Amino acid sequence: TQLLEQSPQFLSIQEGExxxxxxxxxxxxxxxxxxxxxxxxxxxxxVTVVTGGEVKKLKRLTFQFGDARKDSSLHITAxxxxxxxxxxxAGDDAGSARQLTFGSGTQLTVLx
Amino acid sequence: DVKVTQxxxxxxxxxxxxxxxxxxxxxxxxxxxxYRQDPGLGLRLIYFSYDVKMxxxxxxxxGYSVSREKKERFSLILESASTNQTxxxxxxxxxxxxxDSGNTIYFGEGSWLTVV
Numbered sequence: 448t449q450l451l452e453q454s455p456q457f458l459s460i461q462e463g464e465x466x467x468x469x470x471x472x473x474x475x476x477x478x479x480x481x482x483x484x485x486x487x488x489x490x491x492x493x494v495t496v497v498t499g500g501e502v503k504k505l506k507r508l509t510f511q512f513g514d515a516r517k518d519s520s521l522h523i524t525a526x527x528x529x530x531x532x533x534x535x536x537a538g539d540d541a542g543s544a545r546q547l548t549f550g551s552g553t554q555l556t557v558l559x
Numbered sequence: 560d561v562k563v564t565q566x567x568x569x570x571x572x573x574x575x576x577x578x579x580x581x582x583x584x585x586x587x588x589x590x591x592x593x594y595r596q597d598p599g600l601g602l603r604l605i606y607f608s609y610d611v612k613m614x615x616x617x618x619x620x621x622g623y624s625v626s627r628e629k630k631e632r633f634s635l636i637l638e639s640a641s642t643n644q645t646x647x648x649x650x651x652x653x654x655x656x657x658x659d660s661g662n663t664i665y666f667g668e669g670s671w672l673t674v675v
Binding site for chain 1: 563594599600601602603649651663664665666667668669
């Protein structure tokens with residue numbers, strides 16, 4: 448089983464600050480996805496990155512896929528309380544029917 | 560809009576009881592999954608199914624079984640519930656690889672199971 452490590456596990460910041468969440472693996476993935484989960488809900492897909500070195504922006508969120516397709520980062524600029532939630536990365540091994548391997552998640556709290 | 564519906568949001572069961580968690584998707588997806596989510600452990604795959612009547616073990620299948628008699632429905636069964644199965648259970652579905660770029664998985668809202 449491929450492993451994905453996320454850091455930090457917990458992050459509490461003030462509104463307006465910037466932050467970066469990391470997702471690392473020793474394995475190569477065909478693509479990597481980021482999900483956000485709010486309390487009492489299931490995870491919802493934010494973005495999929497496919498190409499090594501790819502950068503995708505979603506408003507104040509910037510996602511990057513490492514050149515070797517083993518790691519990814521999520522950067523949030525000027526965080527807002529609405530960004531609070533659990534952020535999960537998930538690696539896609541295209542050769543496996545089981546599809547995604549999930550990281551353990553980063554619990555982000557943005558304080559007003 | 561895509562929809563994965565889990566029949567029970569909150570359940571409390573006694574040790575030794577048989578528990579059924581039902582999941583239905585309306586997107587005609589081939590793949591369906593059951594995960595459990597525990598603090599600090601992320602999502603762990605229990606079982607998945609890539610077709611009707613087909614099932615594959617995930618990372619933590621012990622103590623669980625599944626049933627997929629119809630394409631849209633995937634059931635998780637705890638034959639004899641134990642306290643260490645207290646958790647949040649998430650059902651999900653997706654298209655077959657290659658039919659949807661990035662293999663997007665759509666999740667239900669989750670079922671909180673407490674075994675006492």
